[in-house]
Amino acid sequence: MNLQQRIVLLNRLGEYILQNNDNWQATKEKAGLQNPWFIPEFIDLASRNIALAFLQKDKLTAWANQYNIPTDNATPKNIGIVMAGNIPLVGFHDFLCAFITGHRQTIKPSSKDDVLIKHLVQQLYEWDESTRQLITFSEMLKNCDAYIATGSNNSARYFEYYFSKYPHIIRRNRTSVAILTGEETPEELDELADDVYQYFGLGCRNVTKLYVPGQYDFLPLLNAFKKYDHLIDLHKYKHNYDYMLAVLILNKQYYMTNQSILLNENKELFSPISQLNFEYYKPDERPENLLAGNADVQCIVGKNHLPFGKAQQPSLTDYADGVDILKFLLEL
Template structure:
């Protein structure tokens, strides 16, 4: 299968994703979305459609061409790449899936039990557009075998097991990461409202969700909390409110000081991985010191949301819509795949 065939198939998939993300007359797609939500209560219809919209925009011809123009792609014998996918947000493993196929390699995917419906459905559409993909895509629930390389995503704990089992293969193994925002106090209302999207989208479960904010000394939270109210309806999700009530009770029993707007808790903490419904905050005294902190903690940070002219910062509201060339953990997946022996 030629590169042009693969590109055209993914462009067609992007067009299809756009249609079903915005329209309700695709009965089979609606059925799949309902199954996905039944299997994982965090996969609301709104979040599934947001994921589809984001991928439909990423899979434009212009974006794909710009992405692959950075590489020299030669047609070689395809390698079988095992992908162990996470299941924290809808289609979280799609970029790895796309990268393996666009480079002419074969996917052997082990899906998370939390997200096992969406990707096979869209793979079938991809095969309907380009039947040659049928020999390039395999999903398995059993033990992975007969592969040439591994891309695995999990927690810091599972990463140790991945290293043990797959260390002898060429591999990319991803661990826990979280995203942070740096506020100056000069943000506009629009910017803070966009930050609310970065915090609450997918209920905060993604590695690109802002789970911590850095604020200057004597920061006034009034504008921040006002902007957060754009997501006040999130408290009506039963899974979210259960987490909010639990975390609030635990913190209050331990006498931790909290800022609370009745659906979001702010806790001063130097950690990064805040629980659902909680955002950590930490004060900084100077940007120079903060830059050093961010550099030292780079292994824990997926992206930095800010307008403070920090290195590689992401604009407010854009954390959940990365470009194709924005690689998780800063590891160039396509370069890795093109260099497989």
């Protein structure tokens, strides 16, 4: 299978997602039953972003041309991919990179997110039988030539141990922050709500901490966040909200809330589900300087940084942890 054939197949996969036929709807429903955090709203959001940002023929062609991907891969390697399961189809970009470069891949999907990726690969099997030679699934990744593994900080230590002898990319926990000036428009605060609430804040590109100037007025922010008030009706989310509220009250910590999220002054970058940390900065301080080189930060949202509302809309070249996967795969 040459590069052009692979691009045509990927484009067809994007069209399949957007057509939203009965098979795809049933698959999304099954994925939601398997993982209650995968609500229809967020499965649709993730799959549509993939279809529109990744699986368009012109974008795939330009991406391939940028790296001079050869028409045929004369020496394909077997890439072992360990996928995470924090948000729907979070490992799709790794799959896409391996597929477009013509390598074989053996995927170990997360038990929390194996329904969607297996269904999409099954579509490729049905459209072109030769894809079965390029994509397989396995619970044990042995005899691979290189590895791409995503997991927690704890699992990353095991990945380092097991995969150290092979070329590898290993990802750990990361999160994102937003830097506010107090001059944001209502529209920008509305878009910031997407960066915070989408996928319940479970993604590495979700904003889990705000940096705000002294005397910042939180009321417009809390009002803008009301667009996601409906999440509090979901049992799992409300359970987290109630628990974190109880913890803050018992510890006599100051908090603010709009009844769907808790704002807590906290220096930690990572915040629990339903809580958003914030920290004040002084007029002569630049929070981005404090964050420079911090391995825990995936994205910075704000003016002169990633635009509000775009954190969960990565492009083909927005590589996780800033590691160029395509370059890594082409140099094997």
